Amino acid sequence: MVENYKCLYLGGEGEIVEKKSRFIATLQPVESEEEAMAFLEKMKKKYWDARHNCSAYVIGEKGELERCSDDGEPNGTAGKPMLEVLRGLELRNAAVVVTRYFGGTLLGTGGLVRAYTQAVKAGIENSVVVEKILAVKLNIGIDYNGVGKIQYILGQRQIQILESDYGERVKITALVPLFMVDIVQKEITEGTNGRAVLEQGPQIYFGMADKEIVLFDH
Secondary structure: OOOEEEEEEEOOEEEEEEOOEEEEEEEEEOOOHHHHHHHHHHHHHHOOOOOEEEEEEEEOOOOOEEEEEOOOOOOOOOHHHHHHHHHHOOEEOEEEEEEEEOOOOOOHHHHHHHHHHHHHHHHHHOOEEEEEEEEEEEEEEEOHHHHHHHHHHHHHOOOEEEEEEEOOOEEEEEEEEHHHHHHHHHHHHHHOOOOOEEEEEEEEEEEEEOOEEEEEOO
16 A cells, blocks of 8 residues: 555536636546546546547556547647646546637647646645555553643644543654654654553555545554
8 A cells, every 4th residue: 555645535526728728627626547547538528518628637646647639629739738737746546537619710830738737726725635555453442640741642633633531641652654653653662651551553644635534444
């Protein structure tokens, strides 16, 4: 499993106008080629009267699957520039369709590349991109005297707390990035003189969207 990568969490739409041609970019999260193709067909039906519905998508934690289509535009002027935007952002599990309504003026090769590139960027600006981080659910048990020290350590490392249970002892469940687990456990053990009880739970991907914790199934 990849320790961290950026993915499209919520899709969005953006539009630019170039010499009276409208370029409408629509983005959607996808996790398989079937989902990407279904999204493309949906956009073609929605914008059935458009001259072109060009597309690009990147699927997989490492971007293992990439596809793009010019949909009738001159070769290399639409799909590839769109794909390059996704690659440049290292964005995974994302599909984008740029719909063009022709405005009557030819843009030339360079003009088309710029227009499709700018349209995708406009769409991404109205979408939500999340960095997925592979973490361990670390369960921490401590007496009340040691709570402050643990909160300090987690705060210094900017580690997210999922749950806190204040009973006879305090139980804290924290999301510790995988690469940080050993050092955090060592700091907690040393900082509480060994009084903290630590138990590693399952590994899970999480991200932050609008300052809210988002948990992912995979």
